Amino acid sequence: MKLPKRTIQRLSRYRRLLYKYRYMSEPYIYSHDLARLLYLNPVQVRRDLMLIGSSGNHRKGYNVNELNDLIGETIDSLEVQKVGIVGAGRLGQAILNYLTEEETNLKVVAVFDIDSQKIGSKFCEIECHDISKVSQIVLEQNISIGIIAVPSEFATSIADILLNSGVEGILNFTNVHLDLPKSIYLKEFDIITTLEEMAYFVKNK
Amino acid sequence: MKLPKRTIQRLSRYRRLLYKYRYMSEPYIYSHDLARLLYLNPVQVRRDLMLIGSSGNHRKGYNVNELNDLIGETIDSLEVQKVGIVGAGRLGQAILNYLTEEETNLKVVAVFDIDSQKIGSKFCEIECHDISKVSQIVLEQNISIGIIAVPSEFATSIADILLNSGVEGILNFTNVHLDLPKSIYLKEFDIITTLEEMAYFVKNK
Numbered sequence: 001m002k003l004p005k006r007t008i009q010r011l012s013r014y015r016r017l018l019y020k021y022r023y024m025s026e027p028y029i030y031s032h033d034l035a036r037l038l039y040l041n042p043v044q045v046r047r048d049l050m051l052i053g054s055s056g057n058h059r060k061g062y063n064v065n066e067l068n069d070l071i072g073e074t075i076d077s078l079e080v081q082k083v084g085i086v087g088a089g090r091l092g093q094a095i096l097n098y099l100t101e102e103e104t105n106l107k108v109v110a111v112f113d114i115d116s117q118k119i120g121s122k123f124c125e126i127e128c129h130d131i132s133k134v135s136q137i138v139l140e141q142n143i144s145i146g147i148i149a150v151p152s153e154f155a156t157s158i159a160d161i162l163l164n165s166g167v168e169g170i171l172n173f174t175n176v177h178l179d180l181p182k183s184i185y186l187k188e189f190d191i192i193t194t195l196e197e198m199a200y201f202v203k204n205k
Numbered sequence: 206m207k208l209p210k211r212t213i214q215r216l217s218r219y220r221r222l223l224y225k226y227r228y229m230s231e232p233y234i235y236s237h238d239l240a241r242l243l244y245l246n247p248v249q250v251r252r253d254l255m256l257i258g259s260s261g262n263h264r265k266g267y268n269v270n271e272l273n274d275l276i277g278e279t280i281d282s283l284e285v286q287k288v289g290i291v292g293a294g295r296l297g298q299a300i301l302n303y304l305t306e307e308e309t310n311l312k313v314v315a316v317f318d319i320d321s322q323k324i325g326s327k328f329c330e331i332e333c334h335d336i337s338k339v340s341q342i343v344l345e346q347n348i349s350i351g352i353i354a355v356p357s358e359f360a361t362s363i364a365d366i367l368l369n370s371g372v373e374g375i376l377n378f379t380n381v382h383l384d385l386p387k388s389i390y391l392k393e394f395d396i397i398t399t400l401e402e403m404a405y406f407v408k409n410k
Contacts (some may be wrong), residue, residue, distance in 0.1 A: 012401040014368060016380060039384040081404040092298035095396060097295055102380075106404055144401065144407050168335050169403040171396075175221060175307075179244040185406045187391040187399050191300060191376075194219040194392050195350065197210060199286040199311055201390045202349050203361050 001008035003051065006073055010048055012036055015071045018064050027064035031056065039199055076105040082141055084167075086158050088113035088128050091173055095147060106192045109141050134158070139164035145169040152176045208256065213280055215253050218243055220276045222310055223269050232269035235260060273292050281310040285347055292354035293318035293333050296378055300352060305329045311376075314346050339363070342371035350374040357381045 003011075017164055031049070035042040049055070049062065052074045056062040083099065085092045088111045099108050111128045114117060116127045129137055132161060138146070138164040146162040148155055155176035162170055169185040172178050175193060180186050208216075222242055237281040252374050254260070254267065257279045262268040265276040288304065290297045290310070293316045304313050316333045318324060323333045334342055343351070351367040353360055353375060360381035369374055374390040377383050380398060 003405075005214075005269050005406075006212065008405050009398050012398045016397070032404060039382055045260050075401060075405050081407065083400070090294045090295055090302055094295035094299050098396055099400070102259050104397055104401060106397075106400050132370070145403055168407040171399065171403065174216070177218070177244055187403060188315070189394055189399075192221070192309055192311075193214050193305060193312050194376065194394075195304070196280060197213045198350055198376065198392060200213045200280050202373040205223070205258075 007048055011071050011075050015068060018068050018205060021064045028060040029064055029197050031193040032062035079106045080105050081145055082143045082149060083108045083145045084110045084138055085147045085149060086112045086134060088118050088123060092149035093123055096124050096126060109143060134161050135165040138167055143167060144177060147171045149173045216276050216280050220273060223273050226269045233265040233268055234254045234291055235266035274311055276346050284332055285312045286349045286350055287348045288313045288352060289315045289343055289348040290352045290354060291339060292327060293323050297354035300354060301329050301331060314348060315342050328355040338368050348372060352376045354378045
């Protein structure tokens with residue numbers, strides 16, 4: 001069964017919240033608490049959890065560890081999904097740092113840059129390779145998700161390289177809109193456009 | 206006239222592309238070139254530009270400088286919109302760097318952090334203040350947009366402070382979903398949730 005995108009997003013958020021309860025002596029949580037902490041509707045929370053086969057206990061709520069495992073079975077791959085970050089500037093490093101701190105089934109296995117000072121050194125224990133090796137390393141390491149955090153003028157060529165190396169998902173942080181085949185799962189986040197849009201609506205309130 | 210969100214996003218993208226043409230001797234551009242470079246439909250481009258009162262010249266296309274000014278009048282405020290970044294870690298610095306490099310009518314006027322090593326020093330020539338001064342400086346400097354780039358556990362309290370200081374737009378980069386009044390223009394970008402969603406769909410292809 002393929003779940004809707006919004007459900008997957010919420011399951012991911014449930015899990016991140018539930019991680020915090022794991023070390024409690026009796027980790028149970030009520031759907032209304034889960035809903036309240038995530039600003040969601042309790043009915044929706046119960047419906048989402050029902051969808052993955054968890055109905056909870058009427059008196060005690062949901063067993064946190066069981067729920068965690070169940071969400072994991074639903075949204076994680078059996079194998080870890082490997083991620084490559086192209087661009088080891090401030091943004092690339094921020095993303096890397098964030099991904100290594102959070103518990104997820106995503107593992108950054110390589111970082112790439114053109115700066116010879118960065119190549120060969122490690123960021124958060126992940127080796128930084130020459131950007132010319134993207135294709136080789138994506139293939140060797142079986143990287144399925146590529147993050148583009150390079151200056152805008154290189155976005156299209158990096159996307160092409162990632163695409164041709166067999167990456168299946170791309171997260172693009174540049175302001176260049178990518179036109180990729182539908183078979184690639186693409187997410188884009190353009191900070192400047194978002195801020196200009198915000199500025200326009202703030203001004204016209 | 207209040208333009209639709211998508212139109213504003215496209216106008217912002219047109220302008221960033223047009224900036225590159227400013228120093229050419231005869232800066233004219235055809236709508237189909239603009240469309241092609243941004244992977245848009247030429248009919249849509251013409252419709253957008255018509256909406257802001259520019260119909261172009263049939264033979265030469267659009268005068269780039271005139272078009273730039275016209276887009277500016279539409280999407281910029283008369284005054285520069287002031288931006289404050291809360292969190293001067295890698296992500297906050299990456300955003301700051303990006304905003305100071307790109308030409309926009311958004312100006313970062315303050316950065317905030319709790320790290321005493323950062324407080325008082327400058328990033329991209331912008332002073333870093335103690336996070337306890339967010340409220341004071343937002344009021345003094347008339348900051349209208351706040352960017353939250355702090356660890357997740359502080360997201361809600363920072364948002365409350367920004368809100369109470371009169372900020373009108375918030376861009377939230379933490380994985381904590383904010384529940385703010387409708388009067389605040391809120392954009393959220395949660396990197397981990399986005400990647401987990403991507404991993405799920407990549408796996409279930």
